[in-house]
Amino acid sequence: MSAPALATPATTDPALPYHHPVRVYWEDTDAGGVVFYANYLKFFERARTEWLRQRGVSQQHLKDSTGAMFVVTDTQVSYRRPARLDDLLDVTVQLVESGRASFVIQQQALCQGQLLTEGRIRIGCVDATTLRPRRIPEPVLAAMT
Amino acid sequence: MSAPALATPATTDPALPYHHPVRVYWEDTDAGGVVFYANYLKFFERARTEWLRQRGVSQQHLKDSTGAMFVVTDTQVSYRRPARLDDLLDVTVQLVESGRASFVIQQQALCQGQLLTEGRIRIGCVDATTLRPRRIPEPVLAAMT
Amino acid sequence: MSAPALATPATTDPALPYHHPVRVYWEDTDAGGVVFYANYLKFFERARTEWLRQRGVSQQHLKDSTGAMFVVTDTQVSYRRPARLDDLLDVTVQLVESGRASFVIQQQALCQGQLLTEGRIRIGCVDATTLRPRRIPEPVLAAMT
Amino acid sequence: MSAPALATPATTDPALPYHHPVRVYWEDTDAGGVVFYANYLKFFERARTEWLRQRGVSQQHLKDSTGAMFVVTDTQVSYRRPARLDDLLDVTVQLVESGRASFVIQQQALCQGQLLTEGRIRIGCVDATTLRPRRIPEPVLAAMT
Numbered sequence: 001m002s003a004p005a006l007a008t009p010a011t012t013d014p015a016l017p018y019h020h021p022v023r024v025y026w027e028d029t030d031a032g033g034v035v036f037y038a039n040y041l042k043f044f045e046r047a048r049t050e051w052l053r054q055r056g057v058s059q060q061h062l063k064d065s066t067g068a069m070f071v072v073t074d075t076q077v078s079y080r081r082p083a084r085l086d087d088l089l090d091v092t093v094q095l096v097e098s099g100r101a102s103f104v105i106q107q108q109a110l111c112q113g114q115l116l117t118e119g120r121i122r123i124g125c126v127d128a129t130t131l132r133p134r135r136i137p138e139p140v141l142a143a144m145t
Numbered sequence: 146m147s148a149p150a151l152a153t154p155a156t157t158d159p160a161l162p163y164h165h166p167v168r169v170y171w172e173d174t175d176a177g178g179v180v181f182y183a184n185y186l187k188f189f190e191r192a193r194t195e196w197l198r199q200r201g202v203s204q205q206h207l208k209d210s211t212g213a214m215f216v217v218t219d220t221q222v223s224y225r226r227p228a229r230l231d232d233l234l235d236v237t238v239q240l241v242e243s244g245r246a247s248f249v250i251q252q253q254a255l256c257q258g259q260l261l262t263e264g265r266i267r268i269g270c271v272d273a274t275t276l277r278p279r280r281i282p283e284p285v286l287a288a289m290t
Numbered sequence: 291m292s293a294p295a296l297a298t299p300a301t302t303d304p305a306l307p308y309h310h311p312v313r314v315y316w317e318d319t320d321a322g323g324v325v326f327y328a329n330y331l332k333f334f335e336r337a338r339t340e341w342l343r344q345r346g347v348s349q350q351h352l353k354d355s356t357g358a359m360f361v362v363t364d365t366q367v368s369y370r371r372p373a374r375l376d377d378l379l380d381v382t383v384q385l386v387e388s389g390r391a392s393f394v395i396q397q398q399a400l401c402q403g404q405l406l407t408e409g410r411i412r413i414g415c416v417d418a419t420t421l422r423p424r425r426i427p428e429p430v431l432a433a434m435t
Numbered sequence: 436m437s438a439p440a441l442a443t444p445a446t447t448d449p450a451l452p453y454h455h456p457v458r459v460y461w462e463d464t465d466a467g468g469v470v471f472y473a474n475y476l477k478f479f480e481r482a483r484t485e486w487l488r489q490r491g492v493s494q495q496h497l498k499d500s501t502g503a504m505f506v507v508t509d510t511q512v513s514y515r516r517p518a519r520l521d522d523l524l525d526v527t528v529q530l531v532e533s534g535r536a537s538f539v540i541q542q543q544a545l546c547q548g549q550l551l552t553e554g555r556i557r558i559g560c561v562d563a564t565t566l567r568p569r570r571i572p573e574p575v576l577a578a579m580t
Contacts, residue, residue: 025339026349027181027332031174031230032563037507038172038480041473042317049315053376059316060376071517072472077510082566085176086343086350128467131517170484171494172477177418182362183335186328187462194460198521204461205521217327220367227361227421231488231495273322276372317471321464321520328462375466 017092018054020047022109024087034082040117041075044107047091048121055143066137069128073102077119087111098145100135101125162237163199165192167254169232179227185262186220189252192236193266200288211282214273218247222264232256243290245280246270307382308344310337312399314377324372330407331365334397337381338411345433356427359418363392367409377401388435390425391415452527453489455482457544459522469517475552476510479542482526483556490578501572504563508537512554522546533580535570536560 097104242249320326387394532539
């Protein structure tokens with residue numbers, strides 16, 4: 001059980017941002033005709049989840065095998081340009097800080113090369129039952145950095 | 146802004162529908178300028194939750210104390226007229242069938258007396274851990290009917 | 291402007307269901323540990339949107355060029371088995387009825403070959419400004435059937 | 436079930452925070468058993484909407500009559516403690532900065548007096564058609580400050 005949540009070890013350069021495509025559907029828009037601002041947090045999280053998955057970390061498996069769960073503790077998001085129905089967004093993930101119990105991800109949502117939204121998301125590791133902070137399991141930390 | 150606030154009638158006569166007010170916010174709308182159709186299922190559920198609460202049933206407490214959880218097993222919904230930002234909806238709840246392990250709720254969403262959406266929702270009782278069907282705890286069944 | 295919303299004409303057999311993959315993220319789940327039932331309507335819609343796109347129909351372009359918009363008028367959904375975080379769903383789309391102003395789509399969500407949820411969704415064509423029923427633009431109808 | 440219903444104080448003293456009650460429903464939670472972090476942005480917006488409404492500003496009416504629309508341009512949110520199903524939250528709204536085309540709202544979500552989440556939301560005024568920045572209509576600015 002030394003690498004419980006790891007399936008396929010990652011080989012990509014951690015210095016380069018990870019990219020995840022997100023299509024805008026009706027569910028994402030609001031009556032202003034654009035993507036509802038809170039939904040970028042969903043897009044960012046989908047991208048972070050796929051970034052972790054690409055590094056061999058499945059969050060369901062992580063929880064089941066180690067009792068650890070990631071939670072968002074701080075978000076800072078700037079909205080520059082709107083996205084619309086049917087737009088195909090490019091959502092990036094870049095690890096910019098990492099500690100033993102938390103890390104910070106820098107993220108952008110772009111459309112056709114133009115920056116729409118960017119944010120910094122701090123994520124902490126907690127025990128799934130008590131919701132108290134705990135160390136990130138070593139193999140997961142290694143996979144991320 | 147002129148729509149009157151709706152008060153929930155204090156009666157618990159099971160033959161009369163229960164009423165729950167729902168305000169339409171940006172989060173509920175889509176780029177068509179109207180409430181996104183899937184969100185009526187949220188409005189209906191909020192109303193069912195308050196109907197249960199008025200009868201003394203808290204779902205979190207139900208789960209913690211008996212291990213029972215309600216799940217939706219079938220929905221039938223017709224969308225007649227759209228709702229828009231700032232509309233104040235009147236969402237009704239009426240028990241139309243009840244068995245030992247499931248029940249059916251008839252629901253409507255109205256705005257200024259006009260029917261917008263109506264549905265029939267079948268709800269089953271399951272064990273929160275195994276997700277297998279189980280009987281509705283007796284006091285809950287008594288409170289509902 | 292004879293085929294305003296059409297880009298790439300479709301060549302696939304309309305008798306076979308279209309398949310669209312949907313990954314389950316945190317945003318899709320609820321405190322029951324499973325996908326929140328209303329979210330299957332989102333999954334179904336994403337799949338319908340991609341089915342239309344594969345047939346050359348972009349809804350944003352359709353609205354901009356013809357003023358036509360699709361709206362859901364009736365849904366019937368049965369929930370058989372739950373989906374969980376990280377599950378990869380296979381969502382199907384099959385046209386089962388088509389008229390001049392509305393059509394019916396049969397849809398399923400499966401996970402590893404097991405049926406989780408299935409539904410019938412009736413969709414009407416309306417004028418995007420008045421929200422009144424109108425005929426489906428001919429090239430769109432042709433692309434669908 | 437024992438949490439008292441919160442009444443909104445009738446005062447319009449801009450120095451005091453406005454209070455808006457938000458009940459946590461299934462739709463708001465995720466598989467971690469707590470409120471999904473992006474949903475606090477919805478709770479904050481519902482409270483801002485009611486704060487504006489209390490001051491006589493309906494956003495739908497604002498858009499229809501002046502062409503002006505509010506958009507969120509920056510958010511900073513810290514998540515301290517989780518909320519759970521059935522919790523009754525007290526969401527506050529306090530104007531902390533106001534300019535001619537944008538303003539900043541400080542917001543908190545509390546449960547039984549404990550701070551769960553707090554944030555600063557910058558909101559800009561735009562033309563609903565072009566989405567370009569514009570001045571906040573004078574009567575709206577006066578109503579807010």
